[in-house]
Amino acid sequence: MIYFVGAGCGAADLITVRGMKLLQLADVIIYAGSLVNPELLEYAKKSCEIYNSATMTLDEVMEVMLKADKENKTLVRLHTGEPSIYGAVQEQMHILDENGIAYESCPGVSACFGAAAALNLEYTLPEVSQSLIITRMAGRTGVPKKESIESFAAHGASMAIYLSSGMLKELQERLLAGGYREDTPAAIVYKASWPDEGKYICTVGTLAKTGEENEIKNLAVVLVGDVIAKSGYALSKLYDPEFETAFRKPK
Template identity: 70%
Template sequence: MIHFVGAGPGAPDLITVRGKQYLEEADVIIYAGSLVNPQLLEYSKDVCTIYNSAKMTLEEVISVMEKAEKEGKTTVRLHTGDPCIYGAIREQMDILDEKGIAYDSCPGVSSFCGAASALNLEYTLPEISQSVIITRMEGRTPVPSKESIQSFAAHQASMVIFLSTGMLEELSRRLIEGGYREDTPAAIVYKATWPDEKKFICTVGTLAKTAADNNITKTALMIIGDAVNAADYDRSKLYDPSFTTEFRKATK
């Protein structure tokens, strides 16, 4: 069996109980070494073979899985955050399907949730934003043209931008071109939930300067939108005494 496991955003105690159990039981662990906190590997048992996939190709990863499966071993494929976001898991699963190798997926806490916790932020404030757009800039890896930053910016929703720290001047230009004000609140969160976490509140127009002033060049998320520091928002209807729900009748 292959277990695809979300490692969480960084802090080793933010992996799920199930994910930790899989790590403790694994005979083989293949972890995304460029992003996963290596402290998580301390949960492994004494006799466990560990591979760093940052130095491997897809074919090499599959070869390790296939060999372990033939030997009756349990493998954990440990991805950062939640592997359903930029985890490149589908291509692995498709090959495993072709080879008849069983697998399952254990979700993790995504770094966009870790970044919100670092800022004590709620992305979905009533009358401010009720949607979260998760995206990235195109770099060496393209993005579909229909998913341009400009087109998403037109919605004025909360936006979380991955994998784009080295392109912040261009990001700001596209956000403003798409409809965000230059003074729209923004935040940069570096290595959310890690011991060396850093967080900075800025604006769409000052993203690049904020990153440069603080030597942030990678491993950061950008959060865009009025929810970053909104003070004037409506209270939740769910807890409003004048609002009837399935569990409580209005009292006003």
């Protein structure tokens, strides 16, 4: 059996209990060595075969998977964060489907949630924002034109922008062009939940300057939106004494 497991955003104890147990059961592990915390490999048994996909091509990764399945071994494909977000898992699953090989997915904690935890932040404050947009800028790989930073910025919602911390000047310009105010709160969270985590509160207008001052070039998620100010929001109706729920009558 093959399992796609989310390693979480950094700290080894942020993997799910299910993910930890799968690592303990695995006969073979292929892990994303460029981003996955190597401490997670300590969960593996001594006999486990371990491969670092940072040095492998898709064909080489799939060769290991197909061989493990043929030998009736349990394989864990350990991806950083939450595999469904920028995890490049679908192309692997497609090949497994073509070969009639069964697989399952185990979710993980994505970087934007590690960043929110670092800032004690809620993305969905009533009457401020009820949406979170997860996106990235085009770099060496493209982004559909309909998903431009400007088009998303026009909503004024909470945003988590991945894989763009090396392009903060351009990102700042495009956020402003899309409609965010210069004083819109923003934050840069570097390596959320790692021991060397860094968190920097700023504004959209000072995003590039903040990144430069703190030498941020990669491994950071950029957060944008009025929720970062933690003010001007309404209280949740869920706990309002006059609001009726399936579990509580209004008082």
